[in-house]
Amino acid sequence: MTAVVFLLAVTGVSAQIERPVKWQFGAKKISKDEAVVFMKATMDNGWHIYSQHVEEGGPIKTSFTFTPSGDFTLVGKTAEPKPKVKHEEVFKMDVGYFDKEVVFQQKVKLKKGQTTVKGAVEYMACDAERCLPPDEVTFAVAVK
Numbered sequence: 001m002t003a004v005v006f007l008l009a010v011t012g013v014s015a016q017i018e019r020p021v022k023w024q025f026g027a028k029k030i031s032k033d034e035a036v037v038f039m040k041a042t043m044d045n046g047w048h049i050y051s052q053h054v055e056e057g058g059p060i061k062t063s064f065t066f067t068p069s070g071d072f073t074l075v076g077k078t079a080e081p082k083p084k085v086k087h088e089e090v091f092k093m094d095v096g097y098f099d100k101e102v103v104f105q106q107k108v109k110l111k112k113g114q115t116t117v118k119g120a121v122e123y124m125a126c127d128a129e130r131c132l133p134p135d136e137v138t139f140a141v142a143v144k
Contacts, residue, residue, distance in 0.1 A: 021042070021047065022041070023040065033109060036107050042100070043125065047126065048097040049062055049097065051083040052064075054096065059088070059126065060122070072111060074109075120136050120137065
């Protein structure tokens with residue numbers, strides 16, 4: 001009997017935490033002193049996240065921060081594919097978004113042959129009815 005109550009309690013708690021976006025991180029060397037860090041978001045059906053380029057007054061845009069390191073420097077800004085765009089009445093503006101999956105890319109210049117690129121991504125996931133509070137995921141990607 002105790003096991004059944006415990007199982008119901010655990011199931012009830014896990015059902016309250018929604019994580020409609022899964023993140024994966026990786027890197028690929030493109031030369032002896034340059035690499036690209038890949039940050040892939042996969043969204044559950046019906047969910048989306050926003051572009052990095054959302055105007056003030058809009059939803060929380062996806063943003064990346066990289067932990068400073070003496071082992072590498074960032075080259076340019078984090079790249080993203082062309083987002084879908086729709087008018088969101090709640091914000092009274094057109095906003096760029098991604099659904100299903102999206103891969104962001106950040107080029108880095110290596111000061112040594114290898115390093116670990118660390119950072120975080122902040123994003124907001126929404127579906128047709130609601131938006132979840134902004135979430136942050138940290139990452140550490142080995143570049144060899």
